[in-house]
Each structure stands twice: as C-alpha cells, then as structure tokens.
Amino acid sequence: MDATVTLTGSVLACFGMLGAALVAYFGKRGENVVAGYSSLTERLQTERDRLERQVAELGAQVIELRTQQVEDKSEIARLRHSSDHRGGVS
Numbered sequence: 001m002d003a004t005v006t007l008t009g010s011v012l013a014c015f016g017m018l019g020a021a022l023v024a025y026f027g028k029r030g031e032n033v034v035a036g037y038s039s040l041t042e043r044l045q046t047e048r049d050r051l052e053r054q055v056a057e058l059g060a061q062v063i064e065l066r067t068q069q070v071e072d073k074s075e076i077a078r079l080r081h082s083s084d085h086r087g088g089v090s
Helices: 002-085
Strands: none
C-alpha cells in the first residue's frame, strides 16, 4: 500500500510540474504576443502619422496649383481682351 501511495503521489507531482511548465510556457507566449501587438500598434501609428502629413502636404500643393490655375486663366482672359482691342485674331 505504501508503494501505491508513493507511486500515486509521484504521478500527481509529475502532472503538477507538467502543468506548471505548461502555464509558464503559455504565459511567456502570451507575453510575447502582447509585446508583438504593442510593436505592431506603434508601427501602424507611426505610419498613420506619416501618411497624415503627406495628405496635408498634398492638400497644400493642390490649393497652390488651383490658385495658380485661376491666376493663369485670369491672365489668359486679360491677354485675349487686349488682343481683341488691338484687332488680333482669337
């Protein structure tokens, strides 16, 4: 009977140690996953900030080009008007 109790205790101790090892393994794995998600989130936020700056710069360029387009159309109209008054052909 003592052998049976000892064997049962040993088997339970092995299962306990195996369980503790699994908990430690999966706990570390979970920690690595959280660190990976944090790194990914940081990279995505950096990329988003960079793209927002690019969009703002492109918006400013569009405004500048549209302003230049309006000025060019005004100059073309002025030159046509001047040409018409001088007898030019449109």
